[in-house]
Amino acid sequence: MKRCTKLVDVGRRQFLRGSAFAAAGAAAAATMPTEAKATPAAARVDYPSNRLGNVSDLALNEPLDVAYPDDEAPGVLVKLGSPVEGGVGPDGDIVGFTTVCPHKGFPLSYNADDRTFNCPGHYSRFDPEQGGQQIWGQSTMNLPQYVLRVDDKGDIYAEGVDELLYGRLSNVL
């Protein structure tokens, strides 16, 4: 799967600021005293609402490369063709997933023939038609899926993720 250069709407800097809340600890407070004092830590990370694309950008069963919640977190949007749970858009068939394998962080590739994500690391497979369920594999979680919203113009926004992303101890850095 080729990485597309589509930019996310909001730059990474903004999320780095959020990391002070995310880490919510004495050590973080020591490095960023002003912000930590100014705002009490939230119980959950604040996810950005990022525009990842428009429904018109999506061709059936062709993954569109995106990144969420920041540009170091690659993922895809896929229009599956039939409605699925968690799917959005006019047909309820658009889903978004991270493409970083939750086992050891290898990049997943999409197999359009059987609509699966496959990991070259240790052969894990995930099913985007079933909420990213691990069909078989070494990951101890199912594939993190985006919480998506589509506005009147057909713009697709990601506004959350339902599992911890690989390689970060806070989904929003």
Added chain:
Amino acid sequence: MAFKSQTDRLPIVPANARKQNVTCNFCIVGCGYHAYSWPVNKQGGTASSANAFGVDLSEQQPAETDAWYAPSMYNIVKQNGKDVHLAIKPDHACVVNSGLGSVRGARMAELNYSEARSTQQQRLTDPMVWRYGQMQPTSWDDALDLVAQVTAQVIAEQGEDGLFVSAFDHGGAGGGYENTWGTGKLYFGAMKIKNIRIHNRPAYNSEVHATRDMGVGELNNCYEDAELADTIVAIGTNPLETQTNYFLNHWVPNLRGSTVSKKNEQLPGEPHESAKIIIIDPRRTVTVNACEVEAGKENVLHLALNSGTDLALFNALFTYIADQGWIDRDFIDNSTVREGKARPALYPARGESEANPGHLTSFEDALEGNRTSIQDAADITGLNPEDIVKAAEWIAKPKEDGKRRRTMLGYEKGIIWGNDNYRTNGALVNIALATGNIGRPGGGVVRLGGHQEGYVRPSDAHVGRPAAYIDKLLIAGEGGVHHIWACDHYKTTLNADKFKSVYKKRTDMVKDAMNSVPAGDREALIGAIMGAIRQGGLFAVDVDIVPTKIGQACHVWLPAATAGEMNLTSMNGERRMRLTERYMDPPGQAMPDCLVAARIANHMERVLRDMGKGDYADQFKGFDWQTEEDAFMDGYHGNAGGGEFVTYDALREMGTNGFQEPATALQDGKIVGTKRLYTEGVFSTDDGKARFIDAPWRGLEAPGKKEEKEKFTFLINNGRANQVWQNAYLDQESDFVMDRWPYPFIEMNPGDMAEVGVKEGDLVEVYNDNGATQAMVYPTPTARKGETFMLFAFPTGVQGNVVSDGVNELIIPNYKQTWGNIRKISDKPKSVRHLSFKSKEYTG
């Protein structure tokens, strides 16, 4: 939708977190981990100086990072009564797994008992006894007194043969050197219990008697040999799912060719290339697919033989290799017996004796006895003759410059729980002996293993061979009291339907008797129990960490601690011994099994003395251990070969890499181990010479199997799945696992599904004359017609219900050769509707 935990962040492990050694307590591989713990009101920070990983955690970490852990690796547990954060992370410096965690082991932390996070609330926290019609908590003293009184009375009336025991014999969770010694000293030291069985088989026997009788201990090589081999032969094993990180970290690099430089370095003077692999298994597993992906199809030979015909294949390979002259003549001359023995009178139908069902002899005699043509083997196994020849070439045809091929043969339950266990196991070892592939780099003929090992007990010689068939005796009404240690026969025995129905009746008689007297009147209670036992009742005591299915029939539950809640030692499939340090408190009043055994012994001594049996009571002395370390020093340190060099302090020092048994010295505080066995060509027999086995093919050997095959339509092959550890005793409370497998899957060919009239996810009944069970249909186009594969030992559908009681001469069960019919029960229930039924095979 698929289960999601909605975790959006995890606490950062602080720089000063406590770090302890952990060996994964699940499968044989024994991957190295570290347990990090720190006070619940503290956390680390993203700055590299503020966390245990020493890196800037405000950055995205790369693939294979050491500076990340998954939600499954986290929990909040008690340490000395206080809540602490716990992260159990794979160790990148451990030579076994190099930082890999599998889908089982990487869930160790979340499978721990946590009050704060409500995980494993099923764990037993207090001794429980049958009182007022249900299990009720009581004190250790009360429960142990009841156990000792009934046990002592049964022994007084029936002798020690009236005490039946089911006990683990392995390492890892529910085992380990401390606990096998504790139970061993009680039943084989203080007593001489004969009616005893092991967790997964109905007798007290080896799963691999043949290789041992031939002088070849079954764990004879090291994991590095899989990196050095020219050819790996995998028989009846699916290592990607059952020895996961051994396969991923040691086989795959060789299949990819990335160990060629290591081969050149360690084994100069011969040509080296990437490995070829032969997989002998009736089923196309995910292992076969992964090997094709890594090695290329041209280097993978999958011999999908007819179920149970391995012996014919091995004999044909042995014959062909010998006829081609590809044997290691020096090795045969120097290390194996050269004098043949006359065949036993009734051979091949009967062996030398009841205890020795084979004929152990010289190479030449074995060759004569086993002689099988390629064509005959092809007819029996259903394989192409060319593929059998190709396998022989890959195993033994010398390399270009005439150098011997280095071939490692790894086997597991496919032949252990398969047809004619003794001869099949031996016939495989014949090939390794003939080609000199034992004790040499890149060789070995080894069990790949299920659990880790951890066996040290007083002699079991009094048990005898063949050992008593315990399940049959229990079904026949024998015995008065049954002690069960970390076994759940309701899920993991053969002929399980029958076993359960009789067991329930017998234990219910005792429950009814107990209901008839006030629980507080001990004398009346014992009297009522003994009365029921005299009528055929059975008093059952279950020592376990969770309430098991067989526990539902028991009268006393004694809560045990598991690895990490106690210090625990085990060894893995290359005999690598490590100490898992105690990193948390056991739940409630739970204690290590070794200490439970010691306290039973203490109470037995007291009760027997009260009964006026002073001499017998004296046999129960020597159980004054206060800690698991006391049991370790008494057991392993005092009794195991090389044990004198091994202490907890030395093991702590050796970290997650430990040493390979046997220990041979202690140098500068470090234990010196043994990388491979038999490197000098001296084997484990009285004369040091290995034996060949004369083991001709004799069809389906266990009584009744041939008739079952003729009568029923489908092979009900069975085995393990990647996500599930053992009988799911912990996984049954894992949302992640139970979301994926609410019911055991049965893989079926789509054509068979159409004939039976079932769809994906349908619940079906699997039945035959032994019983019935249920499973969930998983369409599997690669499954051969008429051959299904069902998940074994799962709580929501027990495959053992349909396995017959037919065993081999040494009471080894034959789970794999089971035939049954299949009919629909219902459409997908709700818990199944969201499941994926796509192929399990990686597609790239």
